Amino acid sequence: MTNIIEIKKLRKVYGDGVEVVALDDVDLTIKEGEVLSIVGPSGSGKSTLLNMIGLLDTPTSGEIWLKGQNITRATPKERARLRNKELGFIFQFHHLLPEFNAVENVMMPLLIAGVDRDEARDRAIALLQEVGLADRLMNRPNQLSGGQNQRVAVARALAGHPSIVIGDEPTGNLDTKSSDMIYELLRKLNRQMNQTFILVTHDMTMAEKTDRILRIVDGRIVCEMRRDGDEFVTQEICRAE
């Protein structure tokens, strides 16, 4: 499997006066088709890392490589283009555009990419069928349940055939049943399309279903576990913790 993301000595320091180190020399390699979860306490830097990978934020130092291309210093326009082509986002809250119905919301990344309206509509309808919302195409977010909206958000994240799907607490706002449903959906899509999934979560049950778990504390990766069959193989550093 090829490396889709390579992160080298990534550092992010926030600060007006008092400096806060959000990421401290993080090295990370993510392979194509991997389902990865990032766990850690609040304020540990996991969302910051996700925002860096999602090209929403820029590092203070270090490098980010996407598909073998150094995109650390890409222009805002280029970053916007890459977010549109290579990345799909799922947030804790669905963040669908309230004035648009399910199909229109899913069409949006395609329209931004300049895809023809009819083609975008066909793709959106197919995706909504895929996530089990074939009978909810014309409903607006306020006419759908939390779980249904989150499924629309998943369909939207996948609309542009991104190589990486990023989820920041994608099930954080859902009950267990809906949560499981969303996760199963992501897994199914991962198997079908071999997309890379990077999920930040508080939910260890969900994290344990992924292929690889990263634990971040105070801006450092303190522990990494890889799935080996049904078991997780723990790295040396985790035991030391």
Added chain:
Amino acid sequence: MFELSIAERHILGNPRMVLFTVLSVALAVGVIVVLIGLTEGYRENLIENTVENSPHVTVDPKEDEDYIYLYRTLSAIAREDPEVLAVSPRLVGRAAAKYKDKVEGVTFIGADPIQEDILLRIQEDVVWGDYYDLRFKRFAAVVGSDLADDLELKRGDDFRLTRQDVTIQVKTVGIIDTGTGLDQTLVYIPLETAQDLLGEGDVVTEVGIRLSEIDAAPAVAADLNNKTRYKAESWQEKSRDILEQLDTQQIYSAIFYLLIFIISGFGIANTMIMIISRRTKEIGILMAMGADGISIMKIFVLESVILGPPSALLGGGLAYVAAKLIGTIEVPAEIYIADRMTVILDLGTFVYVAVFAILVNFLAGIYPAFKASRLDPVKAIAKE
């Protein structure tokens, strides 16, 4: 273009806010269109009054003389010009009008009715009687309507005109209502009668000329000045002060209109800032989906600009209704130049104001839209 569909949904999703923004711009448009219409109406009334109630070219006596003696020769010379429609030698003077125990100061105009009617369209304003009666009745007069009221003069009554030690008795054969202040002082009499009243023989005080084209007046006047030693003057020269004043007034008005638009521009900007601050999260999401700064800016500039045309149309409608209402209000002719204010609404004014309104919407939308395009997506999405 996804920007347009987002802008459109935002507008449809905020009907109340949109309504108030549209109303504020519509009011500005309406007020400005009406004000321009009123100014134009005033200008037109004033020019019309000046042009219609005074000759296009007036010839006054030679520098060292009080009267024009050889007015028939002068008239013949003036008639040679093909632009000339009528030449009316006129004797204008002040006298006292007496009827029973009432006395009023009047301005009498002695002239040949045929030429004078072409010159100043007298007959149009005659509300009773016939100005042309003066051709055959030597001791007859057409009297201003307000003057007749003041003297309590009834139709057909005889009254006396006195100038120094000459008194002439004339019969009221017509009442004229020009709708201007002249109605209080005006008395038309035949030229010969006026000459009797003056007692200076066969003379006139001026020769009035009407032209087929009012813009030709300066050239015709200059031509007459070359050919004779009389003093010919065009209406433009005579009313130069008024015309200059109107031009100055237009500059002040333009500044005033600009201020009204600036105020409404701030209103729009304020609304746009509110809309954007409500939609910060949404802007962050759009950015995450790959919308770049230019697209975000487009969305909000479009949103602002889209409100321009309906505002302009509504403003035009308001202006139309206001103009109709203003047209029904009677104003005293002594204060204003006519008894009704005229509001001239021409399509050109409306188009000009509408284009300006859309421009204001565009300019007012730029700054908020620019701020929106510069949002940090991480902070925007995290915004509560």
